[in-house]
Amino acid sequence: MAWYWQLLVTLLVLVAVLTIAAGLIWYERRLLSLVQDRYGPNRVGPAGLLQVLADTFKILFKEDWVPPFADKRVFVVAPSLVLITALLSFIVVPVAEGWVVADLNVGLLFVLAMSSLAVYSVVLAGWSSRSKYSLVGGLRAAAQMVSYEVFMGLSLVGVITLAGSFNLSDIVEGQQRSVYYVFPQFIGFVVFLVAGLAETRRIPFDLVEAESELVAGYHTEYSGMKFGLFLVGEYVAITLVSALIVTLFFGGWLGPWLPDVVWFLLKTFVFITLFIIIRGTLPRLRYDQLMALGWKAMLPLSLLNLLITGAIVVARAG
């Protein structure tokens, strides 16, 4: 591949992901108000689209305050980690045939590694704030994200066995040869969806922020653009999980008539919308419910899925 093509794809993915993540702030607010009999932001620009810009300006002009009691270095580094890990995960996601920043053989493992690293951002943010709400938020983040990491990985093993590769492009091409993996891997899809919700700390798994009990959880002490980074990082993560679901279970860029990229974006937006609708529907789980759902329901389910998939693959090969 020519270096300029590589550069172009890199820039394209970076700009597209950040634009989508910023646009999601508007999209989520509009969609949530739509299902709550409200209008949402509709004043700034056409249909309120420039609200994002207005919010950005506002947040940029806010005082960049570091609490005197905080652990300053860690406090400053933590918010950028969440964005960096989410953006880094995107380099292995193929947007269209051949449109991938880094065609890694360990693609899926890389994504899982990055999502494990993302925990550090939240935990360190909570820890370095030296405030009780932040600390409890960070503590919950550690427990929640570490537990859900386990079967997030396990739920994908079925896909990997079917495709015979960790490479995301190979997985999409494997679906071109057979069917979308959502059909043979429906349990895997459901488990991954739940794990994805938990990994992105979205309702119903937003115990980490839990504004009704923890003020704002791990980012209680953050303000200005540092808080903005957490926000953008969360939306990048939502985009990432949606893109991963599309790539792994819904055939990525595959689809008739329309160009590859359009299919990929359309499918991704369906899942982003689903995430927002889920936020509009479900209440927050209690901590013990969260753990019970993870270890007692999702883990056995993903193991069962793994067993069945493995048996079928072995039987076919045999």
Next chain:
Amino acid sequence: MTSDGTRQSRPPAPVETHPPLTTDVVVTGGLARRGQPLLPRIGRTVWSTLVGVGVVISHAWRSRDTIQYPEEMVYLPPRYRGRIILSRDPDGEERCVACYLCSAACPVDCIALQATTDENGRRYPEWFRINFSRCIFCGFCEDACPTYAIQLTPDVEMSEYERSSMVYEKEDLLISGPGKYHEHDFYRVAGLAIGGKGKGEAENEAPPSDVRGLLP
């Protein structure tokens, strides 16, 4: 406090016993009870979640609760306590007789006025001033007014960029009509002698009784 530093004024609290935490609430969404078969419980949970999503989505097509304020206005009932005005008689004269009752009734002292008399002996305010940055719109002035002159109206759009603009003078307060009580004319029912009208000459008034005529 005892010598070893422990507080002994209160007996130790009994240990609270919780019912054992179960996955029931998680797995069933609170719909099913323990002891029921697992699979139907899961099925009901999934179904109830899907129904919930359906209800949420159906709200996208319902009418909005929001009132788009600058374009649409919220309904304010006629007796709403908003901007204060001074009204006029049906014949166009000022109703206010500068009795100071509104000023006295005002709990935040935002009304100030100066009484004077015209050539017919009719009292009116020389100046009348309401400081709306103090006004709490309680309506006590309207209650106190014996002539229905001061009235609160259903208007709340009074924002200003300067504090001094919140002070309304008499020419800002006085309106051309009678406000809420169209027919009321204080001097027509008050029994007062005023320029051009003797005692008891108005509608619904009887001439004053001759106190000596009642003698036997």
